[in-house]
Amino acid sequence: MFKLWTSIKKDFRVLSRDKVGISLMFLMPIILVVVVTSIQNSTFQLVAKNKLPIVICNTDTGKSAEQFIESVNKIGMFTVTQTGKDKAISIAADMEDQDAMLGVVIPPTFSADVQKRAKNASDKAMAAFSGEDSLKTTPEAEVGLDALTLYYNPVLQESLRFSIQGAIQSALQIVQTRQTLRTLYYDSNEKELPKSLENEMLNSNTKINMLPVSKDGTRRTPNASQHNVPAWTIFAMFFVIMSLGGIVVKEKVSGSFIRLKTLPTNYLVGLLSKQVVYLLVTLLQAGVIFSIGIWLFPIIGLPPLNLPSDILALFLVTLVCGWCAVSYSICVGIFADTQEQSNGFGAISIVILSCIGGLMVPSFAMQGLAKTLTNISPMHWCLEAYYRLFLENGSLKDILNNIASLFIITVVIQIVTYWGLKRKNLI
Amino acid sequence: MEITGGPLAINIEQMGFRYPDNEKVSFANLNLQIIRGTRFGLFGPNGAGKTTLMNLMTGVLPADEGSIKLLGQEVGKKNKEFNKLFGFVPQDFSFYKELSPAENLEFFGAWAGLNQKQITDRTNELLHILGLGDVRNKPVEKFSGGMKRRVNLAIGVIHNPQVLFLDEPTVGVDVQTRTAIIGYLLELNKTGTTLIYTSHQLNEAEDLCEQIAMIDEGKIITQGHIDDVLQEHDHHSLEELFINLTGKAFRD
Numbered sequence: 001m002f003k004l005w006t007s008i009k010k011d012f013r014v015l016s017r018d019k020v021g022i023s024l025m026f027l028m029p030i031i032l033v034v035v036v037t038s039i040q041n042s043t044f045q046l047v048a049k050n051k052l053p054i055v056i057c058n059t060d061t062g063k064s065a066e067q068f069i070e071s072v073n074k075i076g077m078f079t080v081t082q083t084g085k086d087k088a089i090s091i092a093a094d095m096e097d098q099d100a101m102l103g104v105v106i107p108p109t110f111s112a113d114v115q116k117r118a119k120n121a122s123d124k125a126m127a128a129f130s131g132e133d134s135l136k137t138t139p140e141a142e143v144g145l146d147a148l149t150l151y152y153n154p155v156l157q158e159s160l161r162f163s164i165q166g167a168i169q170s171a172l173q174i175v176q177t178r179q180t181l182r183t184l185y186y187d188s189n190e191k192e193l194p195k196s197l198e199n200e201m202l203n204s205n206t207k208i209n210m211l212p213v214s215k216d217g218t219r220r221t222p223n224a225s226q227h228n229v230p231a232w233t234i235f236a237m238f239f240v241i242m243s244l245g246g247i248v249v250k251e252k253v254s255g256s257f258i259r260l261k262t263l264p265t266n267y268l269v270g271l272l273s274k275q276v277v278y279l280l281v282t283l284l285q286a287g288v289i290f291s292i293g294i295w296l297f298p299i300i301g302l303p304p305l306n307l308p309s310d311i312l313a314l315f316l317v318t319l320v321c322g323w324c325a326v327s328y329s330i331c332v333g334i335f336a337d338t339q340e341q342s343n344g345f346g347a348i349s350i351v352i353l354s355c356i357g358g359l360m361v362p363s364f365a366m367q368g369l370a371k372t373l374t375n376i377s378p379m380h381w382c383l384e385a386y387y388r389l390f391l392e393n394g395s396l397k398d399i400l401n402n403i404a405s406l407f408i409i410t411v412v413i414q415i416v417t418y419w420g421l422k423r424k425n426l427i
Numbered sequence: 428m429e430i431t432g433g434p435l436a437i438n439i440e441q442m443g444f445r446y447p448d449n450e451k452v453s454f455a456n457l458n459l460q461i462i463r464g465t466r467f468g469l470f471g472p473n474g475a476g477k478t479t480l481m482n483l484m485t486g487v488l489p490a491d492e493g494s495i496k497l498l499g500q501e502v503g504k505k506n507k508e509f510n511k512l513f514g515f516v517p518q519d520f521s522f523y524k525e526l527s528p529a530e531n532l533e534f535f536g537a538w539a540g541l542n543q544k545q546i547t548d549r550t551n552e553l554l555h556i557l558g559l560g561d562v563r564n565k566p567v568e569k570f571s572g573g574m575k576r577r578v579n580l581a582i583g584v585i586h587n588p589q590v591l592f593l594d595e596p597t598v599g600v601d602v603q604t605r606t607a608i609i610g611y612l613l614e615l616n617k618t619g620t621t622l623i624y625t626s627h628q629l630n631e632a633e634d635l636c637e638q639i640a641m642i643d644e645g646k647i648i649t650q651g652h653i654d655d656v657l658q659e660h661d662h663h664s665l666e667e668l669f670i671n672l673t674g675k676a677f678r679d
Contacts, residue, residue, distance in 0.1 A: 006537035010523065010530070017525040017566070255519025259582065262485045264510040265538040425489075 003265050007273030015277060016246070021243030025281060026288065029236030034300070036232055041224035041302055051079040052164070053100035059085045062111020064175050069106075071171035077164075078102070091151055102164060103151035110148065118179040122187045129188075148172065178202060187348055223303035229293040230386035231359045234379050236289060237282040237322050238353065241329040241346035244278050249342045252426065267427050271417075275326050284321030308389035313396035317389070319383040320403050324410040328378070330416040334424070353377045358384075365377025381405040436498060436590050436621040437484055443492030444483055454480070454645045456493070461638065463498070463589075466612075466622045468470040468636035468653075470629065470665070472673050475643045477625040478518060481594050484623070485515050498589060511540050514588030518595045520575050521582070524568035527561050528578045531567065532585055539586035546585070553581040556611060573604035580608060590621040597628060609635055629665040639665070643673050 015021065056072070073080050086203050091103040107113075108323040150168060152161055181201055185193035236269045251257055251270075260267060293305025307362065308314055329346065336342035354360060357379030385402035388394035421427045438460050446451040454476065461467045471477050481487040484495060486503045495502040500509050522531045529550055536546035554560045557577040562570065567578055580596055593612070597605045606626075612635060616622050626632055632639070633653065640650035649656055653665070662668040 002542065003537050006534050010526065010534040013530060014523055014525050255517045255521035256523060257485055258482070258517045258519070259515060259521040259535065260538065261487050262510055262513070262515040263535065263538040264507040264540050266507060269538075 002271050004273055007270055008276055009238075011273050011277040015243070016283070018243065018247075021247075024242045025240055026285060029239055029285060030289060030292060032235070033232040033292065034133070034296075034302075036298075037228040037297070037302055038222050040228050052077060052102060053098060054078040054102040054104065055081050055083050055091060055094050055098055055100045056104045056106065057083045057085065057087050057088050057091050057094070058106045059108045060106050060110040061108075062115075062242070064111035064114040064179060065106045067178065068110070068171055068175045068281065068342035071174045072104075072168065075167050075171060077167050084375065095151065095153070096157060101153040101156055102408075104168070105149045105151070107148065114179050115183070116175055117176060118183040121180045122183040125184055126187055158354045161407060174202060215313055223295055225293050225303045225305045226390050229289060229305045230390050231383055233286050233289045233318075234321060234357075234382050234386070235350070235354050235359060236285045237318075237325040238328065238350045238379065240255065240278050240285075240325055241332060241350060242343060243324065244274065245333040245336065245342035245346045246339045248274070248330055249336050252333070253338070257285045257426075261426075267421070271330055271421075275323070278326040278329070279319070279322050282325055283318060286322070306390075309392055310389060310395040313385075313394075313399055314389055316396065317382060317385040317399055317403055319409065320406045324378045324406055326381075327410050327413040327417065331413050331420065334417055334420040334426070353379050356380070357382075365368065375405075377410075378406055378409045381409070434458050434463045434499075435496070436463040436465070436467075437623065438496040438499075439484070439493070440496075442483070442490050442495055443495035444479070444488065444490050446479075452477045454483075457645070457647065459640060459647060459650070461621065461623060463621050464616070464619055466481065466616050466635055466637045467624065467638040468632045469623065469625045469642065470627075470632065470639060470669060471642040475673075476645045477642065478594055480642065481592050481623070481625065484594055485513065485670045486510070491634060508540075511586060513590040513592060514539075514583040514586065516580050516583035516591070516596050517554055518598065520579055522566075522567060522578055525566055527562075527564045527566055528554060528581065529563045531578060531582055536585045549585050549587075553585065555636075557581055558607065573600040576600050576604060576608065580611070584615065584620075588620065591615065593622060593624040595626050596624070597626065597631060605631065629669060633665055641669065641673070648673075 054072070056069055058069065069080060069082070072078055081100065083091065087094055088105045095101075095103045096228055127310045144316055148168075150165065152164070156164070178198065181198060185191075248271075251260075257267075260270065290305060290307065293306075294307065298304045332346050332349070333342050336345060354377075356373045357377035358374060359379055381402045385399040385406075388398045388402075392398070437518060437615045440458055441456040443453075443455050446642050457480075468557050469477050469480065479488065483490055484497065484502065489503045495511075500512075502509075523534070526534070532553065533546055536549060541549065550563075554563050554678060557580065559574065559577055559581070562574065567575060570578065576596065576599070580593075583593070584591060591612075596612075597608050600608070609631060612622055613623075622635070624632070636653055638651065639653050639656060641648050643667060648670075649660065651659070657665070658661065660671065
């Protein structure tokens with residue numbers, strides 16, 4: 001134990017004097033968490049609170065086009081600016097001038113097309129009411145509507161583009177439905193549809209209540225902090241490879257290793273002490289990053305991080321994840337011949353592990369081989385456990401499977417490391 | 428010439444070794460005996476195999492054939508307790524440069540099997556003898572080359588080894604430091620410690636060594652008491668003998 005204790009003291013002293021290593025392990029992940037959460041939060045805000053600027057070029061003179069613009073306004077997601085009819089071709093320039101991410105060109109035949117379509121639907125309905133063959137009416141394909149064109153800035157992410165497309169589609173649907181109702185009412189009653197009835201028919205949509213599910217029945221709405229802080233804390237823990245991997249290589253290739261080999265102590269004691277010291281580092285990293293989420297985020301205008309109710313479960317999963325990160329770093333250090341190899345491979349491999357582990361793309365969105373590969377990434381098991389705790393307010397029993405999987409991966413890494421030590425005649 | 432005259436610190440018999448990727452530095456059927464308590468010098472040109480032989484004698488490298496015994500015990504039998512018997516001062520600075528001399532000695536002392544009190548006592552003694560008392564708590568990376576050499580030496584002897592291997596312990600130091608190190612080694616030898624030493628400083632070796640061996644291309648080309656060897660080859664200095672036996676051509 002004395003040998004282990006002096007080794008721990010030595011490793012702690014070496015680490016405490018490695019200012020670059022400490023910066024890499026603490027400062028960089030903290031900056032990463034703050035920046036990523038801020039960006040993610042801005043995206044949430046952009047969709048939920050801020051409005052997307054949109055330029056609409058209406059080349060039509062009919063009422064349906066005006067109704068469409070009104071509907072787009074009513075969605076609440078956009079700040080609408082109209083531009084002149086002659087700007088259809090140069091709408092991209094207008095978008096740039098007005099700093100708009102989106103542009104819509106309403107074709108000149110829009111209102112006429114909407115009316116044609118409404119008339120066609122109405123005729124079909126009237127034919128059906130009177131028992132005539134509805135196929136005698138104009139087929140839908142023959143209506144031949146001109147497309148409405150939506151321009152977008154390529155920086156918009158695909159998921160956001162699909163949301164925008166859905167919103168525009170719903171505005172179109174309202175315009176079309178209103179016109180169809182009016183036409184149908186007129187055809188059957190030979191008088192205008194009363195405004196009050198029209199509003200009632202169009203606005204009676206069932207509302208959607210969005211409620212987050214949770215293990216304990218609480219309804220805590222997730223935010224950018226709940227999503228990002230746990231995810232990037234895992235990344236930070238694996239970031240110890242940038243210091244630890246290099247230290248293992250440095251010790252291995254330096255003269256001190258020759259001396260260590262000639263002393264009556266097994267090098268495994270040295271590796272055990274590194275595991276203890278760096279495991280404490282990973283726990284400290286998690287503690288610091290969670291604290292920043294809890295106390296600093298509200299000060300800088302980000303949503304606060306809410307800790308899960310089962311703190312023991314949070315500690316256990318962090319402990320096993322930290323051990324896994326440390327074991328992986330030592331393993332890379334043992335197999336690498338130079339610090340450059342260790343740092344290069346280490347950095348790239350943790351980015352790959354984080355990608356397949358679901359830190360960058362949600363693992364539920366993955367398919368086929370990618371979905372299978374998530375299981376080999378320790379980050380996946382840890383992230384899933386963190387999400388159960390932070391987002392679903394789960395307890396220890398909900399994450400036992402994740403802890404067991406992390407533990408098995410760690411043991412496999414330790415076995416590979418031991419094999420490497422034997423193969424390289426280091427023990 | 429077979430060395431006789433006492434119990435052996437090192438006994439190498441029919442030893443063979445070859446690096447997998449380097450045919451040049453290898454040993455075949457090497458025999459070497461070093462008497463316990465002696466001051467033994469191992470010399471040869473660059474690439475002759477001096478450091479490799481040191482690594483073989485200390486168990487850092489495993490021999491392919493034959494046997495190497497240190498104080499009667501087979502080297503490389505994975506008996507870590509056996510490693511308490513000897514100390515090693517490698518050619519490279521073999522310590523943690525971020526740590527102070529006291530912190531390095533604490534760590535290496537513990538790994539050498541000493542307890543806290545023994546470490547404290549030996550640290551105070553060695554830092555005083557080697558003139559490092561005033562800088563005991565300063566990081567070694569800020570030291571001069573000579574001070575680093577003395578730290579390197581102190582770590583090698585912290586556990587009072589019976590056999591001390593020294594691979595070029597005075598390379599790159601000034602005359603004062605060299606004199607201090609050689610003086611300390613001579614004192615250490617008086618307490619019974621066997622010194623096994625390599626160097627290219629042959630005039631220094633004449634002051635320090637009693638027994639010598641010269642190796643070249645993995646073979647011992649001469650060995651024995653320094654006076655006997657010089658007399659046998661009719662030379663007045665080790666440098667003359669060295670040039671005569673190994674030639675003037677560059678070796679690296």
